[in-house]
Amino acid sequence: MSKGLLIVLSGPSGVGKGTVCSALRKRVPELVYSVSATTRQPRIGEEHGVNYFFKSREQFLSMIENDQLLEHAQYVDNFYGTPRDFVEETINSGKDIILEIEVQGALKVKEKFPDGVFVFLLPPSLEELKDRIQGRGTENQATIDHRMSVALDEINLLEYYDYAVVNDQIDLACKRIESIIIAEHCKVRK
Numbered sequence: 001m002s003k004g005l006l007i008v009l010s011g012p013s014g015v016g017k018g019t020v021c022s023a024l025r026k027r028v029p030e031l032v033y034s035v036s037a038t039t040r041q042p043r044i045g046e047e048h049g050v051n052y053f054f055k056s057r058e059q060f061l062s063m064i065e066n067d068q069l070l071e072h073a074q075y076v077d078n079f080y081g082t083p084r085d086f087v088e089e090t091i092n093s094g095k096d097i098i099l100e101i102e103v104q105g106a107l108k109v110k111e112k113f114p115d116g117v118f119v120f121l122l123p124p125s126l127e128e129l130k131d132r133i134q135g136r137g138t139e140n141q142a143t144i145d146h147r148m149s150v151a152l153d154e155i156n157l158l159e160y161y162d163y164a165v166v167n168d169q170i171d172l173a174c175k176r177i178e179s180i181i182i183a184e185h186c187k188v189r190k
């Protein structure tokens, strides 16, 4: 049996990764989603085990020590990481998995899985990016400013990705990613 695809969706905070990923999962129900661990506090409506595995700093550090994370990164003031076993078991069972992670982590995954499919989600403009972060209303002004400055550094790493997808409209961005997945499956079958 051939392995599933490991798809990494990255891009700056507020670009719409979460929104596009959930729309994509509805359209492609067989696509498995990797739930990350984080030390960030849950936002209203977020559930443990669904959106994230919410961990204390000590619990997170012990996951690193026990080699339970495929990659981890510090983003703004918190740690985020991808549980290793779930990803490996999913692709070994022939299913495709999508990781929605920031850029430093994506580059670490690329070192371990060079055959992964690395997709960078871009905003239509930086003004629109700021409007989306502000419009979501989940961060204070200092965090928004910090995330915007990190966003510029992140966009500079676009060259390390296989594909760039503009998230102008959610359904169009989803269709573009679906086309990428279909094309990558054709490559694997050759």
Ligand SMILES: Nc1nc2c(ncn2[C@@H]2O[C@H](COP(=O)(O)OP(=O)(O)O)[C@@H](O)[C@H]2O)c(=O)[nH]1
Residues within 6 Å of the ligand: 011, 012, 013, 014, 017, 018, 036, 037, 040, 071, 072, 073, 075, 080, 081, 082, 083, 100, 101, 102, 103, 104, 105, 106
């Ligand atoms: N490296 C890494 N980044 C992650 C992981 N999970 C989430 N992230 C990224 O961490 C950043 C902050 O996530 P979050 O606080 O949920 O904010 P939001 O994605 O902007 O809503 C985003 O860029 C996420 O994609 C992970 O497991 N590893």
Ligand SMILES: Nc1ncnc2c1ncn2[C@@H]1O[C@H](COP(=O)(O)OP(=O)(O)O)[C@@H](O)[C@H]1O
Residues within 6 Å of the ligand: 011, 012, 013, 014, 015, 016, 017, 018, 019, 020, 132, 133, 135, 136, 167, 168, 169, 170
């Ligand atoms: N194509 C789009 N057009 C307009 N607003 C969008 C689009 N995609 C996402 N958004 C909005 O932008 C905000 C940030 O989206 P989110 O998915 O939380 O981003 P991320 O996960 O990249 O931080 C949300 O309020 C979301 O509804």
